[in-house]
Amino acid sequence: MSFGLQFGKGETNGNTDVSNPFGSASILSTGKQEDSTNTPDGGQSEQTNQVELSDDAVLSYINQKVGKEFKQFDDIFQVKEKEIEKIVEKTVNPYEGVMDQNDINYFEFKKNTGRSRDEYDFIQKDLDAISDFDWVKKKLQKIDPNSKISNEDVNQYLEHKLNIDLTDEDKSQYNALEIKSFVKDIIEESKKLQEEYKKPTQNYNPNQQKEEFVTLENGQRMLKSQYDTLMDDRKKYIESMKQGVSSAASLAVESIIENDGEKTPLNFTYEFTDDDRHSMLSDASDVDSFIQKNFMGEDGLNHKELATFIHKGINFDKYMGMAMKQVRAKTIEEFIAKSNNENFTRKEIKKNNKKTGYGSFTERNNSGFGVKY
Known part of the structure; x- marks a missing residue:
């Protein structure tokens, strides 16, 4: 590799600087001189020679200029990782406004394990925060899934199964230990199940899953697997809502x-x-x-x-x-008022300014009699 360069005016000494595109103080030695010739008017004209520069000469100049030790030209254009300015870009969430953070976490879990939403929700439970009483209820529910277990059922079962008296406060500590021992197996079983659910299902390889995307109405893109899950959840919700609404027969208010x-x-x-x-x-x-x-x-x-x-x-x-209650009270009030005086009215009664004795009673048409003083 060589450079054919045309230099402008410079000094003509054998090993001195020439004007060049690398700067005003050149370290390159060309070994050639510029010849001067006389012009017709007695002056001199300068004739510029073409200078051939080698790769080594150019690299030597650049190394001295920038204080580096480049071995070849490709090294000049390589940027070391430590010299790269790291640009932090905002990660755009394609599911923003469509799913909450819990949904996003579930889909990440599903992508890595291939497991269901119920299994994901089970992992999120804090098993240590569940009371022993609730563990007993879960244990009974597991025995008979179709029955609705009440708190009273749990108390009766414990007293019969463990031969304890839950109303005896003097033995409350003893009763608590008996119950804790009774639920120990289901707690350990549930914790093992949590650990199992954290692992991928058998024969599931997330790297072999081909990710397909769908475009939503708002233009956002979503993994097809996530979209299908959302649609399945939506379908289940609508079906459950239909069943609930169809069973709604009336609105009843009791007072x-x-x-x-x-x-x-x-x-x-x-x-x-x-x-x-x-x-x-x-x-x-x-x-x-x-x-x-x-x-x-x-x-x-x-x-x-x-x-x-x-x-x-x-x-x-x-x-x-x-x-x-207010309507009933108002109705009773008006009924009593009308029952005591059939001519009862809430309108203002006009005064009778005529003085005919001490006054008069209105004649009752239904009896045909009237009294006047």
């Missing part, structure tokens, strides 16, 4: 009123129509859309209306019971 110390039930019942159930399913199937439609305005979410709506829904029975 108790007291009359001279005697408590009397005051109930209200409304039978749901097919249109009511259809509306329930529509609203509950897409909660985000429901909130968008009913509580979003030009300024964003109306927090007051949303909070009031939720509060009224939770406390509906209480407020409805109060309203029923």
Whole structure:
């Protein structure tokens, strides 16, 4: 490799500097001189010779100029890792607004293990935080999965199985030890299951899984496996919601009123129509859309209306019971008033300015008699 360079005006001594593109103080020795010739007007003209530079000469100059020891030209363009400025880029989450952090963690878990959402949720449980009483209930539920085990059932079972008296406070410490010993096996079994769920399923190799993506309506991309899982969860949710809504027959409000110390039930019942159930399913199937439609305005979410709506829904029975009592009290008040005076009215009675004796009673048409003083 050689460079053919054209130099401009410089000194003509054999081993001195020449003007060159590398700087004003050249360390290159060319071994050639510039010849001067006379011009017709008596002056001199300079004739520039072409200089051939070797690779070694150029590298030697560059090394001295920058204080390095480059062995070849390729070394000049190699940037050492320690000299690279690390640029931290914000990682764009393609699932932002679609899934929460717990969902994202699950999909990462699924990608690494191939396991289900139920197995992932089981791993997240703090088994040490579960009370011994609840462990007993889980143990009984495992024996009979189709039964609903109440707290009373647990107490009766423990007293019969362990021959203990839970009402005896003097033996509370002894009873606690007996119960702890009774649930020890199911706790150890559950912890072993957690460790097993942390490992990939048999024959599962995450490196062999071909990742396919789907594009959502908002333009974001999602792994097809994650999208399918979301759709399955969505389908299960809709099916469960349909079953729940179909079993909703009526709205019942129960209230108790007291009359001279005697408590009397005051109930209200409304039978749901097919249109009511259809509306329930529509609203509950897409909660985000429901909130968008009913509580979003030009300024964003109306927090007051949303909070009031939720509060009224939770406390509906209480407020409805109060309203029923008020309506009943008003009805009784008006009934008593009308029963005592059939001409009773809440309108102002006009004064009779005519003085005919001490006054007069209105003649009663139904009897045909009247009295006048």
